[in-house]
Amino acid sequence: MKNRLKLLRVERGWTQEQLGQALGVSRQAVNALETEKHDPSLDLAYRIAVLFARPVEEIFDNPHG
Amino acid sequence: MLNVWKTGTAAHRRYVLRTFAFMVPYMLICISMMVTDVFDEVIGKPAGWILAAAVSAPVIGQLWATLSLIRESDEFVRAVTAKQFIVSAGLAMALATFWGFAETFAEAPHLPGWLVYAAFWGIMGCVAPFIRASN
Numbered sequence: 001m002k003n004r005l006k007l008l009r010v011e012r013g014w015t016q017e018q019l020g021q022a023l024g025v026s027r028q029a030v031n032a033l034e035t036e037k038h039d040p041s042l043d044l045a046y047r048i049a050v051l052f053a054r055p056v057e058e059i060f061d062n063p064h065g
Numbered sequence: 066m067l068n069v070w071k072t073g074t075a076a077h078r079r080y081v082l083r084t085f086a087f088m089v090p091y092m093l094i095c096i097s098m099m100v101t102d103v104f105d106e107v108i109g110k111p112a113g114w115i116l117a118a119a120v121s122a123p124v125i126g127q128l129w130a131t132l133s134l135i136r137e138s139d140e141f142v143r144a145v146t147a148k149q150f151i152v153s154a155g156l157a158m159a160l161a162t163f164w165g166f167a168e169t170f171a172e173a174p175h176l177p178g179w180l181v182y183a184a185f186w187g188i189m190g191c192v193a194p195f196i197r198a199s200n
Contacts, residue, residue, distance in 0.1 A: 026139050040140075
């Protein structure tokens, strides 16, 4: 799923490890999200949205519309 | 395995420890059976069943270790691990089925059934590097 996660992370100067810790997932999971090798669950997508204080749609492209 | 230890999560490190705990006794029994005659005297005796149970117990332990890794990991690691396990198990079963029929109908040489577990891990080692996405 296309997303702006890497851009948002880099804007804040965070490493993948730091973002993973903030979200409660592994660095591998963050890397997989950024490289579109993993589509997040609804729960994880909302956690990411809360962390960056943005709506889910601003972070992840809706593939259905 | 060492790479997983260095770069993996705490769940990965627990998995490595559990794997060693189960694989060392399994390998010791298998290697002893292959290179010595230490188990020859149990052939045809009730102790043979105990030996069979003893060598299959670590296999069940390894299954528990893998399920624990899945339970203790995040959603990405969980999905990728399950995918790798399913593909490897499926290919190992296909290989065992192929060879079983080849023995029966194509005069292939007999191979002991317990080799399917070694085949599973060999296949896992080959396919895991190519299964890195959950979607």
